[in-house]
Amino acid sequence: MIGGKSLRRAVIAGSCVAVTTSACAFQGVNSLPLPGAVGRGSDASVYHVEIANISTLEPNSPVMINDVVVGSVRKLTVKNWHADVEFSVKPDVVVPANAVASVGQTSLLGSMHLALSTPIGQAPSGKLNPGATIPLNASSTYPTTEQTLASLAAVVNGGGLGQIGDVIHNFSTAVNGNEAQFRDLITRLDTFVGTLDGQRDNIVxxxxxxxxxxxxxxxxxxxxxxxxxxxxxxxxxxxxxxxxxxxxxxxxxxxxxxxxxxxxxSQADLVANLKNIEPAIKAFADVGPDLDALLEYAIHFPFTQSFMDRAIRGDYYNLFAVVDLTVPRLKRTLFLGTRWGQEGAQLIPAPGDPVYLNYTYDPLKTGVTPPPPDAFDDPPPQAPPPSTIADIGPILPFVPPTPIAAPGAEIYTQAQLAAKGVTPIFAGPYGGQPNPPANTPPAPAPPTGGGG
The missing domain is CATH 1.20.5 (Single alpha-helices involved in coiled-coils or other helix-helix interfaces)
Structure with missing residues (x-):
C-alpha cells in the first residue's frame, strides 16, 4: 500500500515538472507533430521562408508544389518584424533554386497552405539546398475570403458604386453629337502618347x-x-x-x-592702289617657285648645291678662311683704279706672308724712333746701349727654319730691324713709322702673301 502511494506521488511530481518545463513552449495541439503529416520524417528536407503576413497559417499546414502536397509547416517564429516559417518536404521532392513562396487558402472556407512555385514566365532551375531560406522579396500572401468580402462591401456601400449610372449617363450626354471631335481627340492623344513613347530615351x-x-x-x-x-x-x-x-x-x-x-x-583711290600694286604682287608670285632655291643657295653661299653634293660627305664641311678688309688691302685690291686706290700701299702682313712673324699686335714692341741729334742741346743725345736693344729678343718665340726658302722671308730681331732702317708695321691706333720726306723715294714694300 505504501509502495502504491509512493508511485502515485512520483507520477504526480513528474507530471508537474513536465508541465512546468514545457508550459512556455506549448502552443496548442498544432504545435505538436500530428500523425500522418507529410514530410515529417527524419529524412525530410527542412527549409525556411520569410513572409510578411502569414494570415491564419498554422503549424502542420500543408506545403504544396503544383497543387500537390509535398510537405508540411513545422514551426512559425518572428524575426525582424516578419514571420520565419520552417517547413519540411519529402526527401524525393526537388525544390527549385528560383522558387517563390505564397500563402493561400485551400478552399473558400478551407484552411491555409504554403504554395511553392517558380516566377511567372520562368522555368524551374537548380535545386534549393536543405536549410536554405527563401528571402522576404520572394514571398507573398493571397487575400483571404474575409478581406475580399470586406473590400467588396466597401466598394458597394461607400465607394461611389451607386453613382456609376449617373457618371455613365452624363458621359453619354457629353459624347452625343460630338463623336467626331472625341474620335479626333482620341487620335491626337494616341499620336501624342506614341510620340512621347518614341522620345522616351531622350526624355530620360x-x-x-x-x-x-x-x-x-x-x-x-x-x-x-x-x-x-x-x-x-x-x-x-x-x-x-x-x-x-x-x-x-x-x-x-x-x-x-x-x-x-x-x-x-576713298574707294576709287583704294581700288586704284590695289590695281597698281598688282604687278608687284604678281612678280613676287612669279618668283615664288624659285624662292625656295634662292633661300637654299643663301644658306651655303658661295657654294652651289651640286658642289656641296660632290665635295661634302657627311653633315659638316670644315672651312678656314681669312678675310682681310683692312684699308691698305682694300686700296691695293678692291679700290684699285678709283680715287681711293693706291697701287704701292704698304700691306699689313696676313697669315701665310713671309714677314707675318715679324708683325706684332703689341704696341709696346713696335720700338721707339730716336729723336734727331739737334733736338736737345744740353745734354747731347746718346744712343741707347746696344745691349739694351739686343736684350729685347725676338718678337715671337719662334725659331726660323734654315735654310730660308725665299728671299725676303728672313726673321729679324728688333735690333736688326733698327740697324737696317726698317720699322715694324702696326695696324693699331699708334703710328708705326714716321712719314718719309716728300723728296724721298718710297721704300720697297716687304714681300707679302695673299690673304684670304
Missing part, C-alpha cells in the same frame, strides 16, 4: 542631364551664393556709369559714320 536622358546639372549647382552652391551677392553692386556700378556708356556708344556711332564716309570717298 534630359532628366538625367538635369539631375547632373542640379548636382553641379548643388556642389557650387557657395559660389552661386557669393555671385548673387556680388551681382547687385556690379549692377549698381553699371547704372552709375550708364551716362558714360551711352556717350561712348554715341561716339562709336559717330566714328562708324566717319569711317563709312572715308571708305566711300
Amino acid at each position: 536622358s534630359i532628366i538625367q542631364s538635369l539631375n547632373r546639372l542640379s548636382s553641379t549647382f548643388a556642389g557650387q552652391r557657395d559660389d552661386l551664393a557669393a555671385a548673387l551677392q556680388k551681382i547687385p553692386p556690379a549692377i549698381d556700378v553699371l547704372i552709375k556709369e550708364r551716362p558714360t556708356l551711352t556717350t561712348a556708344l554715341e561716339k562709336l556711332g559717330t566714328f562708324s559714320d566717319t569711317a563709312n564716309r572715308l571708305v566711300n570717298q
Whole structure:
C-alpha cells in the first residue's frame, strides 16, 4: 500500500515538472507533430521562408508544389518584424533554386497552405539546398475570403458604386453629337502618347542631364551664393556709369559714320592702289617657285648645291678662311683704279706672308724712333746701349727654319730691324713709322702673301 502511494506521488511530481518545463513552449495541439503529416520524417528536407503576413497559417499546414502536397509547416517564429516559417518536404521532392513562396487558402472556407512555385514566365532551375531560406522579396500572401468580402462591401456601400449610372449617363450626354471631335481627340492623344513613347530615351536622358546639372549647382552652391551677392553692386556700378556708356556708344556711332564716309570717298583711290600694286604682287608670285632655291643657295653661299653634293660627305664641311678688309688691302685690291686706290700701299702682313712673324699686335714692341741729334742741346743725345736693344729678343718665340726658302722671308730681331732702317708695321691706333720726306723715294714694300 505504501509502495502504491509512493508511485502515485512520483507520477504526480513528474507530471508537474513536465508541465512546468514545457508550459512556455506549448502552443496548442498544432504545435505538436500530428500523425500522418507529410514530410515529417527524419529524412525530410527542412527549409525556411520569410513572409510578411502569414494570415491564419498554422503549424502542420500543408506545403504544396503544383497543387500537390509535398510537405508540411513545422514551426512559425518572428524575426525582424516578419514571420520565419520552417517547413519540411519529402526527401524525393526537388525544390527549385528560383522558387517563390505564397500563402493561400485551400478552399473558400478551407484552411491555409504554403504554395511553392517558380516566377511567372520562368522555368524551374537548380535545386534549393536543405536549410536554405527563401528571402522576404520572394514571398507573398493571397487575400483571404474575409478581406475580399470586406473590400467588396466597401466598394458597394461607400465607394461611389451607386453613382456609376449617373457618371455613365452624363458621359453619354457629353459624347452625343460630338463623336467626331472625341474620335479626333482620341487620335491626337494616341499620336501624342506614341510620340512621347518614341522620345522616351531622350526624355530620360534630359532628366538625367538635369539631375547632373542640379548636382553641379548643388556642389557650387557657395559660389552661386557669393555671385548673387556680388551681382547687385556690379549692377549698381553699371547704372552709375550708364551716362558714360551711352556717350561712348554715341561716339562709336559717330566714328562708324566717319569711317563709312572715308571708305566711300576713298574707294576709287583704294581700288586704284590695289590695281597698281598688282604687278608687284604678281612678280613676287612669279618668283615664288624659285624662292625656295634662292633661300637654299643663301644658306651655303658661295657654294652651289651640286658642289656641296660632290665635295661634302657627311653633315659638316670644315672651312678656314681669312678675310682681310683692312684699308691698305682694300686700296691695293678692291679700290684699285678709283680715287681711293693706291697701287704701292704698304700691306699689313696676313697669315701665310713671309714677314707675318715679324708683325706684332703689341704696341709696346713696335720700338721707339730716336729723336734727331739737334733736338736737345744740353745734354747731347746718346744712343741707347746696344745691349739694351739686343736684350729685347725676338718678337715671337719662334725659331726660323734654315735654310730660308725665299728671299725676303728672313726673321729679324728688333735690333736688326733698327740697324737696317726698317720699322715694324702696326695696324693699331699708334703710328708705326714716321712719314718719309716728300723728296724721298718710297721704300720697297716687304714681300707679302695673299690673304684670304
